[in-house]
Amino acid sequence: MKIISLQTHVVAVPPPHIGGMYWLFVTLKTDTGIEGAGEIYAATFHPKAMVPIIEDVFERYLLDHDPHHVERFFRQCYSSGFTQRPDLTMMGVVSGLEMACWDIIGKAANKPVYELLGGKVHERLRSYTYLYPINSKGEYDYGDPDLAAECAVHAMEQGFTAVKFDPAGPYTAYSGHQVSLEVLERCETFCRKIREAVGNRCDLLFGTHGQMVPSSAIRLARRLEKYDPLWFEEPVPPGQEDAMAQVAAKTSIPIAAGERLTTKYEFFKLLQAGGASILQMNVGRCGGLLEAKKIASMAEAYYAQIAPHLYNGPVGAAASFQLAACTPNFLIQESIGTWDGFHAEVLKKPLQWEDGYIIPSREPGLGVELNLDVVREHAPYVGERLHLQMAPNPADVKDHSPARG
Numbered sequence: 001m002k003i004i005s006l007q008t009h010v011v012a013v014p015p016p017h018i019g020g021m022y023w024l025f026v027t028l029k030t031d032t033g034i035e036g037a038g039e040i041y042a043a044t045f046h047p048k049a050m051v052p053i054i055e056d057v058f059e060r061y062l063l064d065h066d067p068h069h070v071e072r073f074f075r076q077c078y079s080s081g082f083t084q085r086p087d088l089t090m091m092g093v094v095s096g097l098e099m100a101c102w103d104i105i106g107k108a109a110n111k112p113v114y115e116l117l118g119g120k121v122h123e124r125l126r127s128y129t130y131l132y133p134i135n136s137k138g139e140y141d142y143g144d145p146d147l148a149a150e151c152a153v154h155a156m157e158q159g160f161t162a163v164k165f166d167p168a169g170p171y172t173a174y175s176g177h178q179v180s181l182e183v184l185e186r187c188e189t190f191c192r193k194i195r196e197a198v199g200n201r202c203d204l205l206f207g208t209h210g211q212m213v214p215s216s217a218i219r220l221a222r223r224l225e226k227y228d229p230l231w232f233e234e235p236v237p238p239g240q241e242d243a244m245a246q247v248a249a250k251t252s253i254p255i256a257a258g259e260r261l262t263t264k265y266e267f268f269k270l271l272q273a274g275g276a277s278i279l280q281m282n283v284g285r286c287g288g289l290l291e292a293k294k295i296a297s298m299a300e301a302y303y304a305q306i307a308p309h310l311y312n313g314p315v316g317a318a319a320s321f322q323l324a325a326c327t328p329n330f331l332i333q334e335s336i337g338t339w340d341g342f343h344a345e346v347l348k349k350p351l352q353w354e355d356g357y358i359i360p361s362r363e364p365g366l367g368v369e370l371n372l373d374v375v376r377e378h379a380p381y382v383g384e385r386l387h388l389q390m391a392p393n394p395a396d397v398k399d400h401s402p403a404r405g
Contacts, residue, residue, distance in 0.1 A: 001108065003067055003101075005029045006058045009370070010047040011313070011346065012381040016140060018132070019336050019343065020388060022047060022381040023313035025370060026054065028100045030067065034107050037370055038100030039316035041284030042092025043387035047380070050093075057093045067101035070290050074098065078263070078287075091262040091287045098288030099319040099366065106365035113319075113366060114326040117293050124357035125324045127335040128162035128205055129155055142167070142402040145190045149197035156202050159356030162230060162332060163198070164205035165190060168212070168220065169402040172391040176213040176236050180397045184220055191227040203230035206253070210237035210260075211395075214246040221251035231256035231278050231307075239266075244275030256280050259309035263287045267295045271302045278331060280309040283323055284316035296327045305331035311388075314343045314351055318361065318368040321351075325360040333358055346374050 009025040024040040024047060042050060061076045077094045078084060106113045114120050132140055133147040141147055145167070152163045167190040168183055179187075187206075194204055206229045212220065217235035224232070232253040236243045238260040248255040256278035261267055262285060270276050279299050283292045296306045306327060308320040317339070324330045335353065336343060344350035348369040352359040361367025 001034075001066055001068070002031045002064050003028050003062055003104075004031050004064070006055065006063075008051050008054050009375050010051065010379055010381045011375055012378045012383070014342055014378065018341065020312055021383060021385050022387060024050060024054075024096065025313065025315055025375065026096050026100055027370070028062075028067070028097070028104060030104060032108075034104050036067070036100040036103030036107065036365065037315050037368065038096040038098070038103065039284050039313050039319070040092050040096030041282050041312045041316055042089050044089050046384070046386060050089075053089065054093050054097075057090070058097060062097055062101075067104045070098055070101055070288065073101065074287060074291060086263045086266050088260075088262055088285070092285050095284045095286060095288045095291075096316075098290065099283065099316070102289050102319070102322070103365035110364050112325075112360065112362060112364060113289065113322040114360060117289065117322065118326040120325050120360070121328055122325050122330060122360070124354075124359055125321060125330070126161060126332045127353065127356060127358050128164055128203075128332055129160055129335045129337055130207070131155065131163055131165045132337070145186070145193045148190055149193040152194045152202065153197050156198050158338065159354070160202065161356050162203040162205055163194070164207045164233075164334075165194065166207035166209065167402055168208045170391050170395055170399055171209050171211045172393060172395050174394040175211045175390070176216070177211065177395045178216040179212055179220065179395075180400070182400050184223060186400070187220055188223045191224050191229065195227045205229065205231055205233065205256075207233045208235050210234050212236055214243050217247045218250045221247065221253055225252055229253050233257065233280070234259070241270045241273035241275040244270065245273040248275055248277075254278055256307060259285075259311075261286065263291060264294050264298060268298060271299060271304060277304045279304060279306045281306065282309040282312070282316070283319045284312055289319055289323055292323050293327070296323065296329060300329045305329045307331045308333055310334040310336065314339065314347050315366065315368055315370070317343070317351060318366040321358055321360050322366060324358075346371055346378075
Protein backbone atom coordinates (compact mmCIF):
# COMPACT_ATOMS: atom_id res chain seq x y z
CA MET A 1 0.00 0.00 0.00
CA LYS A 2 1.28 3.46 -0.91
CA ILE A 3 0.00 6.99 -0.43
CA ILE A 4 -0.59 8.64 -3.78
CA SER A 5 -2.31 11.98 -3.14
CA LEU A 6 -3.03 14.76 -0.65
CA GLN A 7 -5.83 17.27 -0.39
CA THR A 8 -5.70 20.19 2.04
CA HIS A 9 -8.91 21.87 3.17
CA VAL A 10 -8.83 25.26 4.91
CA VAL A 11 -12.23 25.63 6.54
CA ALA A 12 -13.45 29.01 7.83
CA VAL A 13 -15.27 28.55 11.15
CA PRO A 14 -18.44 30.67 11.16
CA PRO A 15 -19.11 33.17 13.97
CA PRO A 16 -18.74 33.02 16.93
CA HIS A 17 -15.66 31.03 15.85
CA ILE A 18 -15.83 28.45 18.65
CA GLY A 19 -12.80 26.24 18.12
CA GLY A 20 -10.73 28.90 16.36
CA MET A 21 -10.98 31.06 13.27
CA TYR A 22 -10.28 28.19 10.87
CA TRP A 23 -9.45 24.49 10.73
CA LEU A 24 -6.80 22.78 8.58
CA PHE A 25 -7.97 19.36 7.42
CA VAL A 26 -5.97 16.98 5.22
CA THR A 27 -7.11 13.88 3.34
CA LEU A 28 -4.72 11.24 2.06
CA LYS A 29 -5.51 8.60 -0.54
CA THR A 30 -3.75 5.30 -1.17
CA ASP A 31 -3.28 3.22 -4.31
CA THR A 32 -5.80 0.75 -2.83
CA GLY A 33 -8.49 3.44 -2.68
CA ILE A 34 -8.52 3.89 1.11
CA GLU A 35 -8.72 7.50 2.26
CA GLY A 36 -7.73 8.94 5.62
CA ALA A 37 -8.47 12.27 7.27
CA GLY A 38 -6.31 14.33 9.60
CA GLU A 39 -6.23 17.77 11.20
CA ILE A 40 -3.25 20.09 11.62
CA TYR A 41 -3.20 22.32 14.69
CA ALA A 42 -0.57 24.84 13.62
CA ALA A 43 -1.37 28.47 14.37
CA THR A 44 1.96 30.28 13.96
CA PHE A 45 1.36 31.19 10.32
CA HIS A 46 -1.64 32.06 8.16
CA PRO A 47 -3.20 29.19 6.16
CA LYS A 48 -1.97 30.72 2.90
CA ALA A 49 1.55 30.07 4.20
CA MET A 50 0.71 26.71 5.72
CA VAL A 51 -0.75 25.08 2.59
CA PRO A 52 2.53 25.05 0.61
CA ILE A 53 4.40 23.91 3.74
CA ILE A 54 2.00 20.98 4.11
CA GLU A 55 2.47 20.09 0.45
CA ASP A 56 6.27 20.27 0.78
CA VAL A 57 6.32 17.91 3.78
CA PHE A 58 3.94 15.53 2.03
CA GLU A 59 5.98 15.38 -1.18
CA ARG A 60 9.31 14.93 0.61
CA TYR A 61 8.38 12.43 3.29
CA LEU A 62 5.03 10.75 2.61
CA LEU A 63 4.26 10.53 -1.11
CA ASP A 64 4.68 6.95 -2.41
CA HIS A 65 5.33 5.63 1.11
CA ASP A 66 3.43 3.00 3.07
CA PRO A 67 1.12 4.74 5.60
CA HIS A 68 1.93 2.06 8.21
CA HIS A 69 5.48 3.39 8.55
CA VAL A 70 4.71 6.22 10.94
CA GLU A 71 8.00 5.94 12.86
CA ARG A 72 9.95 6.49 9.64
CA PHE A 73 7.72 9.44 8.71
CA PHE A 74 8.12 11.08 12.13
CA ARG A 75 11.90 10.70 12.28
CA GLN A 76 12.49 12.01 8.78
CA CYS A 77 10.28 15.04 9.40
CA TYR A 78 11.78 15.63 12.85
CA SER A 79 15.23 15.65 11.25
CA SER A 80 14.21 17.70 8.20
CA GLY A 81 16.81 20.27 7.20
CA PHE A 82 19.37 18.80 9.63
CA THR A 83 17.32 19.98 12.63
CA GLN A 84 16.51 17.06 14.97
CA ARG A 85 14.74 19.29 17.46
CA PRO A 86 11.12 20.17 18.24
CA ASP A 87 9.69 22.55 15.66
CA LEU A 88 6.15 23.76 16.37
CA THR A 89 5.06 24.21 12.75
CA MET A 90 6.69 21.04 11.43
CA MET A 91 5.18 19.00 14.24
CA GLY A 92 1.75 20.48 13.52
CA VAL A 93 2.04 19.33 9.90
CA VAL A 94 3.40 15.92 10.95
CA SER A 95 0.56 15.49 13.46
CA GLY A 96 -2.20 16.00 10.92
CA LEU A 97 -0.61 13.85 8.24
CA GLU A 98 0.26 11.14 10.76
CA MET A 99 -3.28 10.92 12.12
CA ALA A 100 -4.52 10.60 8.51
CA CYS A 101 -2.11 7.67 8.14
CA TRP A 102 -3.62 6.09 11.27
CA ASP A 103 -7.09 6.59 9.83
CA ILE A 104 -5.95 4.60 6.79
CA ILE A 105 -4.24 1.95 8.94
CA GLY A 106 -7.39 1.46 10.99
CA LYS A 107 -9.60 1.21 7.94
CA ALA A 108 -7.23 -1.31 6.34
CA ALA A 109 -7.33 -3.43 9.52
CA ASN A 110 -11.06 -2.81 10.03
CA LYS A 111 -10.31 -1.65 13.59
CA PRO A 112 -10.61 1.61 15.53
CA VAL A 113 -7.17 3.16 15.99
CA TYR A 114 -7.29 2.69 19.76
CA GLU A 115 -7.32 -1.09 19.24
CA LEU A 116 -4.00 -0.74 17.38
CA LEU A 117 -2.38 1.48 20.04
CA GLY A 118 -2.77 -0.88 22.98
CA GLY A 119 -6.49 -1.61 22.97
CA LYS A 120 -9.46 0.09 24.55
CA VAL A 121 -9.17 0.83 28.26
CA HIS A 122 -12.05 3.29 28.66
CA GLU A 123 -15.55 2.62 27.35
CA ARG A 124 -16.41 6.29 27.82
CA LEU A 125 -14.32 9.39 28.37
CA ARG A 126 -14.99 11.96 31.06
CA SER A 127 -15.14 15.40 29.44
CA TYR A 128 -15.12 19.08 30.37
CA THR A 129 -15.98 22.27 28.54
CA TYR A 130 -15.01 25.89 28.74
CA LEU A 131 -17.78 28.14 29.98
CA TYR A 132 -19.31 30.20 27.17
CA PRO A 133 -21.59 32.64 29.07
CA ILE A 134 -24.08 34.59 26.96
CA ASN A 135 -25.44 37.88 28.31
CA SER A 136 -28.86 39.49 27.79
CA LYS A 137 -27.66 41.02 24.51
CA GLY A 138 -26.86 37.58 23.12
CA GLU A 139 -23.11 38.23 23.31
CA TYR A 140 -20.38 36.07 24.86
CA ASP A 141 -19.39 37.75 28.11
CA TYR A 142 -16.32 36.36 29.87
CA GLY A 143 -16.02 39.08 32.52
CA ASP A 144 -19.13 38.49 34.64
CA PRO A 145 -18.66 35.95 37.48
CA ASP A 146 -22.41 35.67 38.14
CA LEU A 147 -23.04 34.85 34.48
CA ALA A 148 -20.18 32.33 34.58
CA ALA A 149 -21.75 30.65 37.61
CA GLU A 150 -25.10 30.39 35.81
CA CYS A 151 -23.34 28.90 32.79
CA ALA A 152 -21.53 26.42 35.05
CA VAL A 153 -24.84 25.24 36.50
CA HIS A 154 -26.20 24.76 32.99
CA ALA A 155 -23.13 22.70 32.03
CA MET A 156 -23.53 20.64 35.21
CA GLU A 157 -27.18 20.00 34.39
CA GLN A 158 -26.13 18.79 30.93
CA GLY A 159 -23.92 16.21 32.65
CA PHE A 160 -20.47 17.80 32.76
CA THR A 161 -18.49 17.03 35.92
CA ALA A 162 -15.83 19.68 35.29
CA VAL A 163 -15.85 23.20 33.84
CA LYS A 164 -13.01 25.48 32.79
CA PHE A 165 -12.77 29.26 32.86
CA ASP A 166 -10.02 31.87 32.44
CA PRO A 167 -10.65 35.20 34.18
CA ALA A 168 -6.95 36.10 34.57
CA GLY A 169 -6.69 38.30 31.47
CA PRO A 170 -5.31 39.90 29.54
CA TYR A 171 -2.58 37.81 27.92
CA THR A 172 -0.16 39.54 25.64
CA ALA A 173 2.91 38.94 23.50
CA TYR A 174 4.87 40.36 26.44
CA SER A 175 3.60 37.90 29.08
CA GLY A 176 4.40 36.71 31.69
CA HIS A 177 3.66 39.63 33.87
CA GLN A 178 2.55 40.44 37.39
CA VAL A 179 -1.25 40.50 37.37
CA SER A 180 -2.97 43.35 39.19
CA LEU A 181 -4.79 43.19 42.51
CA GLU A 182 -8.05 43.77 40.64
CA VAL A 183 -7.40 40.72 38.44
CA LEU A 184 -6.39 38.63 41.46
CA GLU A 185 -9.65 39.58 43.15
CA ARG A 186 -11.67 38.81 40.00
CA CYS A 187 -10.09 35.36 39.73
CA GLU A 188 -10.94 34.56 43.35
CA THR A 189 -14.49 35.84 42.86
CA PHE A 190 -14.99 33.61 39.83
CA CYS A 191 -13.78 30.57 41.77
CA ARG A 192 -15.88 31.40 44.81
CA LYS A 193 -19.12 31.97 42.90
CA ILE A 194 -18.73 28.97 40.61
CA ARG A 195 -17.85 26.70 43.55
CA GLU A 196 -20.89 27.96 45.44
CA ALA A 197 -23.06 27.33 42.37
CA VAL A 198 -21.92 23.77 41.59
CA GLY A 199 -20.84 22.57 45.02
CA ASN A 200 -18.95 19.29 44.84
CA ARG A 201 -20.71 18.11 41.69
CA CYS A 202 -18.16 19.73 39.34
CA ASP A 203 -14.41 20.15 39.40
CA LEU A 204 -13.15 23.66 38.73
CA LEU A 205 -10.45 23.89 36.07
CA PHE A 206 -8.68 27.22 36.36
CA GLY A 207 -7.37 28.10 32.92
CA THR A 208 -4.57 30.52 32.23
CA HIS A 209 -2.33 30.81 29.20
CA GLY A 210 1.11 31.74 30.47
CA GLN A 211 0.05 35.20 31.63
CA MET A 212 2.13 35.30 34.79
CA VAL A 213 5.65 35.28 36.09
CA PRO A 214 6.14 32.59 38.78
CA SER A 215 5.76 34.93 41.75
CA SER A 216 2.45 36.25 40.42
CA ALA A 217 1.17 32.73 39.75
CA ILE A 218 2.05 31.71 43.32
CA ARG A 219 0.18 34.75 44.72
CA LEU A 220 -2.89 33.76 42.68
CA ALA A 221 -2.66 30.08 43.57
CA ARG A 222 -2.73 30.91 47.29
CA ARG A 223 -6.00 32.77 46.79
CA LEU A 224 -7.55 29.88 44.85
CA GLU A 225 -6.51 26.91 47.00
CA LYS A 226 -9.50 27.24 49.34
CA TYR A 227 -11.81 26.46 46.37
CA ASP A 228 -9.90 23.25 45.58
CA PRO A 229 -9.55 23.47 41.77
CA LEU A 230 -8.59 20.27 39.99
CA TRP A 231 -5.88 22.17 38.18
CA PHE A 232 -4.08 25.46 37.59
CA GLU A 233 -3.36 25.53 33.86
CA GLU A 234 -0.11 26.80 32.29
CA PRO A 235 0.40 29.58 34.86
CA VAL A 236 3.67 30.75 33.30
CA PRO A 237 4.75 30.82 29.63
CA PRO A 238 5.73 27.47 28.11
CA GLY A 239 9.33 26.51 27.44
CA GLN A 240 10.90 27.15 30.85
CA GLU A 241 10.04 24.06 32.81
CA ASP A 242 11.95 25.11 35.94
CA ALA A 243 9.77 28.23 36.20
CA MET A 244 6.66 26.05 35.99
CA ALA A 245 8.15 23.83 38.68
CA GLN A 246 8.60 26.84 40.98
CA VAL A 247 4.85 27.33 40.92
CA ALA A 248 4.10 23.62 41.32
CA ALA A 249 6.29 23.47 44.42
CA LYS A 250 4.41 26.32 46.09
CA THR A 251 0.80 25.21 45.65
CA SER A 252 -1.39 22.24 46.45
CA ILE A 253 -3.31 22.76 43.17
CA PRO A 254 -2.12 20.33 40.46
CA ILE A 255 -0.41 22.07 37.56
CA ALA A 256 -1.64 21.20 34.06
CA ALA A 257 0.34 22.19 30.96
CA GLY A 258 1.36 21.17 27.49
CA GLU A 259 -1.00 22.52 24.82
CA ARG A 260 1.88 24.52 23.28
CA LEU A 261 4.55 21.83 23.63
CA THR A 262 5.60 19.29 21.03
CA THR A 263 7.29 15.88 21.09
CA LYS A 264 8.36 13.61 23.90
CA TYR A 265 11.48 15.70 24.44
CA GLU A 266 9.69 18.85 25.61
CA PHE A 267 7.26 16.89 27.76
CA PHE A 268 10.12 14.92 29.29
CA LYS A 269 11.79 18.14 30.45
CA LEU A 270 8.52 19.31 32.00
CA LEU A 271 8.04 16.02 33.87
CA GLN A 272 11.66 15.80 34.93
CA ALA A 273 11.52 19.29 36.43
CA GLY A 274 8.32 18.50 38.35
CA GLY A 275 6.54 21.26 36.45
CA ALA A 276 3.23 19.49 35.85
CA SER A 277 1.32 16.41 36.96
CA ILE A 278 -1.35 16.71 34.25
CA LEU A 279 -0.20 16.80 30.62
CA GLN A 280 -2.34 18.56 28.02
CA MET A 281 -0.85 17.50 24.71
CA ASN A 282 -2.82 18.34 21.58
CA VAL A 283 -2.68 15.37 19.21
CA GLY A 284 -2.83 17.76 16.25
CA ARG A 285 0.33 19.57 17.39
CA CYS A 286 2.52 17.36 19.58
CA GLY A 287 3.71 15.04 16.81
CA GLY A 288 0.70 12.82 16.16
CA LEU A 289 -0.98 9.85 17.75
CA LEU A 290 2.04 7.62 18.23
CA GLU A 291 4.07 10.47 19.70
CA ALA A 292 1.17 11.37 22.00
CA LYS A 293 0.97 7.74 23.14
CA LYS A 294 4.70 7.80 23.95
CA ILE A 295 4.23 11.02 25.93
CA ALA A 296 1.35 9.46 27.84
CA SER A 297 3.41 6.34 28.60
CA MET A 298 6.30 8.48 29.81
CA ALA A 299 3.88 10.37 32.06
CA GLU A 300 2.65 7.05 33.45
CA ALA A 301 6.13 6.39 34.85
CA TYR A 302 5.93 9.72 36.71
CA TYR A 303 2.42 8.95 38.00
CA ALA A 304 1.21 11.86 35.91
CA GLN A 305 -2.06 11.90 33.99
CA ILE A 306 -3.17 13.22 30.61
CA ALA A 307 -6.00 15.62 29.81
CA PRO A 308 -5.70 16.16 26.05
CA HIS A 309 -6.13 19.74 24.90
CA LEU A 310 -8.65 20.44 22.16
CA TYR A 311 -9.44 23.85 20.69
CA ASN A 312 -9.79 23.02 17.03
CA GLY A 313 -11.97 20.91 14.76
CA PRO A 314 -13.66 17.53 15.05
CA VAL A 315 -11.08 15.43 13.16
CA GLY A 316 -8.38 16.35 15.66
CA ALA A 317 -10.97 15.69 18.37
CA ALA A 318 -11.66 12.20 17.02
CA ALA A 319 -7.93 11.44 17.03
CA SER A 320 -7.68 12.70 20.61
CA PHE A 321 -10.50 10.36 21.64
CA GLN A 322 -8.57 7.43 20.14
CA LEU A 323 -5.57 8.31 22.32
CA ALA A 324 -7.69 8.77 25.45
CA ALA A 325 -9.56 5.50 24.96
CA CYS A 326 -6.37 3.40 25.06
CA THR A 327 -4.44 5.33 27.74
CA PRO A 328 -4.49 3.99 31.33
CA ASN A 329 -3.50 7.33 32.88
CA PHE A 330 -6.21 9.33 31.11
CA LEU A 331 -7.91 11.88 33.38
CA ILE A 332 -10.32 13.95 31.29
CA GLN A 333 -10.80 15.11 27.69
CA GLU A 334 -11.49 18.69 26.64
CA SER A 335 -14.82 19.04 24.85
CA ILE A 336 -16.13 22.01 22.94
CA GLY A 337 -19.59 22.08 24.41
CA THR A 338 -21.41 18.89 23.46
CA TRP A 339 -19.93 18.76 19.94
CA ASP A 340 -22.98 20.33 18.33
CA GLY A 341 -23.02 23.34 15.98
CA PHE A 342 -20.40 23.55 13.26
CA HIS A 343 -18.38 20.71 14.80
CA ALA A 344 -21.33 18.45 13.96
CA GLU A 345 -22.17 20.02 10.60
CA VAL A 346 -18.72 19.46 9.11
CA LEU A 347 -18.94 15.69 9.73
CA LYS A 348 -21.24 13.13 8.13
CA LYS A 349 -21.96 11.76 11.62
CA PRO A 350 -21.43 13.91 14.74
CA LEU A 351 -19.09 12.98 17.57
CA GLN A 352 -20.96 11.12 20.30
CA TRP A 353 -21.39 12.78 23.70
CA GLU A 354 -23.74 11.57 26.44
CA ASP A 355 -24.33 12.89 29.97
CA GLY A 356 -20.85 14.32 30.46
CA TYR A 357 -18.96 11.58 28.61
CA ILE A 358 -17.56 11.16 25.12
CA ILE A 359 -18.31 7.76 23.61
CA PRO A 360 -15.35 6.55 21.49
CA SER A 361 -16.40 5.44 18.03
CA ARG A 362 -16.37 1.73 17.18
CA GLU A 363 -15.88 2.48 13.48
CA PRO A 364 -12.57 1.65 11.76
CA GLY A 365 -9.85 4.29 11.76
CA LEU A 366 -10.59 7.57 13.52
CA GLY A 367 -14.31 6.94 13.17
CA VAL A 368 -15.19 10.20 11.40
CA GLU A 369 -15.86 11.25 7.82
CA LEU A 370 -15.76 14.84 6.58
CA ASN A 371 -18.86 16.22 4.94
CA LEU A 372 -17.07 17.63 1.91
CA ASP A 373 -20.10 19.63 0.80
CA VAL A 374 -19.95 21.61 4.05
CA VAL A 375 -16.14 21.80 3.84
CA ARG A 376 -16.32 23.31 0.35
CA GLU A 377 -19.10 25.68 1.39
CA HIS A 378 -16.83 27.18 4.08
CA ALA A 379 -13.59 27.28 2.10
CA PRO A 380 -11.31 29.04 1.80
CA TYR A 381 -10.62 31.13 4.89
CA VAL A 382 -10.22 34.74 3.75
CA GLY A 383 -9.73 36.51 7.07
CA GLU A 384 -6.39 37.82 8.29
CA ARG A 385 -6.56 36.72 11.93
CA LEU A 386 -4.64 33.66 12.99
CA HIS A 387 -6.31 30.71 14.71
CA LEU A 388 -5.73 32.46 18.06
CA GLN A 389 -3.94 35.73 18.78
CA MET A 390 -2.34 37.50 21.72
CA ALA A 391 -2.67 41.20 22.49
CA PRO A 392 0.16 43.13 20.76
CA ASN A 393 0.87 45.52 23.65
CA PRO A 394 2.29 44.95 27.15
CA ALA A 395 -0.21 44.42 29.97
CA ASP A 396 -1.38 47.64 31.65
CA VAL A 397 -2.17 47.50 35.37
CA LYS A 398 -5.34 49.49 34.63
CA ASP A 399 -6.48 47.01 31.97
CA HIS A 400 -8.95 44.68 33.69
CA SER A 401 -10.37 43.13 30.53
CA PRO A 402 -10.88 39.36 30.60
CA ALA A 403 -8.64 37.03 28.64
CA ARG A 404 -9.40 36.77 24.93
CA GLY A 405 -7.63 34.86 22.16
